[in-house]
Amino acid sequence: MPRLSMMDKIHAAIFAVGGSGLVCAYWIAFFHSDLTLPKFVHNVTNPDVVRLATVYMGFESAFPLADLLVAVTSALAAFYLIGRDAKAVLFGLVASGALGFLAFIDISFNLLHGLYAPANLFSDTGLQMEAVINVGCVVGATWSIWRLWGHPLRRAEDRPSRLRAMETVGLDAAGN
Amino acid sequence: MSVNLPAACFLAAVAIGVFVEAIAGAFKVWTYRSRLFLIFNIVVVFGLVQGWGVGWVIGGHGALRGVFPVLFMVGAVLGILTEGLNQYWLHAWSWSERPLFGISRAIDKSAVVGVAWGFAPLVTVLLARLIVKASVGV
Numbered sequence: 001m002p003r004l005s006m007m008d009k010i011h012a013a014i015f016a017v018g019g020s021g022l023v024c025a026y027w028i029a030f031f032h033s034d035l036t037l038p039k040f041v042h043n044v045t046n047p048d049v050v051r052l053a054t055v056y057m058g059f060e061s062a063f064p065l066a067d068l069l070v071a072v073t074s075a076l077a078a079f080y081l082i083g084r085d086a087k088a089v090l091f092g093l094v095a096s097g098a099l100g101f102l103a104f105i106d107i108s109f110n111l112l113h114g115l116y117a118p119a120n121l122f123s124d125t126g127l128q129m130e131a132v133i134n135v136g137c138v139v140g141a142t143w144s145i146w147r148l149w150g151h152p153l154r155r156a157e158d159r160p161s162r163l164r165a166m167e168t169v170g171l172d173a174a175g176n
Numbered sequence: 177m178s179v180n181l182p183a184a185c186f187l188a189a190v191a192i193g194v195f196v197e198a199i200a201g202a203f204k205v206w207t208y209r210s211r212l213f214l215i216f217n218i219v220v221v222f223g224l225v226q227g228w229g230v231g232w233v234i235g236g237h238g239a240l241r242g243v244f245p246v247l248f249m250v251g252a253v254l255g256i257l258t259e260g261l262n263q264y265w266l267h268a269w270s271w272s273e274r275p276l277f278g279i280s281r282a283i284d285k286s287a288v289v290g291v292a293w294g295f296a297p298l299v300t301v302l303l304a305r306l307i308v309k310a311s312v313g314v
Binding site: 016020021023024027028031032061064065067068071072075076078079080082083085087 | 233234237242243245246248249250252253256257259260263264283284286287290291294
C-alpha cells in the first residue's frame with residue numbers, strides 16, 4: 001500500500017477545504033447574505049440591468065444541486081485519500097471533472113453576457129470574486145486531474161498495468 | 177405550548193438520531209465502544225450539529241425549495257467528516273462483519289453512511305416545521 005505523501009496530504013486538504021468546505025460556505029452565504037452577489041444585481045434603475053440580474057440569479061440558483069455532486073465527491077476523495085484507498089482516484093476524478101465543467105459553464109455565461117468585460121470586472125468586487133473562484137476552480141481541477149492520473153493508487157487498481165508490470169519481472173497472472 | 181423552530185430542529189434531529197440508532201442497534205449494523213459515544217452522537221452530532229446547526233441555520237429561514245440541495249450537501253460533507261474522524265482516529269463505533277447493502281469493507285460502509293447523513297438535516301427541517309405547526313395548533 002503506497003504511503004500518504006506530503007503532496008497527498010495537501011491534495012486531501014484541498015479536496016476537503018476547497019472542494020467541500022468552501023463550496024458549502026459559498027452556498028450558505030448565497031442564501032443568507034449578499035456577500036457572494038455582484039453589485040449589479042442591486043441596480044434597479046436600468047431595465048436592461050434588471051433583466052440581466054433576473055437571468056443571472058436564475059442561472060446561479062440552478063447551481064446548488066450540481067455543486068452538491070462536487071462537494072460530496074470531493075469529501076469522499078479526501079476521505080479515501082487519507083485512507084490510502086484506490087477509490088480516492090475515482091472520486092477525485094469525478095469531483096475534479098465536475099468542478100471544471102461547472103467552472104467553464106460559469107465562465108461561458110459571464111463572458112457571453114459581458115459580465116467579464118473590463119469595465120464591469122474592474123468596478124464590481126462581486127464579479128472580481130467570481131472571476132477568482134472561476135480561475136481557482138479551473139486551475140485546481142486541472143492540477144487535480146493531472147496529479148490523480150499518475151497517482152500510485154490509480155496504478156494499484158489498474159489491472160492491465162499491473163499485469164504488464166508482473167510480466168516484466170517474470171511473474172504470471174497468479175503471481176507465481 | 178408552542179415550540180420555536182430552532183428548538184423543534186434540535187428535537188426533531190434527536191428523534192431521528194434515536195430512531196436511526198435503535199434500528200442500527202436492533203440489526204447490529206454498528207456497535208459503540210462506550211454508551212457515552214452513543215449519547216454524544218445523538219445529542220451533539222444529530223441534535224446540535226445536523227439539527228440545530230445545519231437544519232435551522234441553513235433551512236430555518238424562508239422558503240425551503242432552493243435550499244434543499246445545500247441542506248443535503250452540508251449534512252453529507254459533515255457526515256463524511258464525522259465518519260472519517262471515527263474511521264481513522266476516534267474508533268468510537270465499529271462496523272459488524274455482515275455486509276451493509278452488499279458493502280463489506282468498513283471504509284466503504286463509512287463512506288456510504290457519511291453521504292446518507294445528508295438526509296438528516298433534510299428530514300429534520302421537514303419534521304421540525306410539522307412540530308412547530310402542531311405546537312401552535314395545540
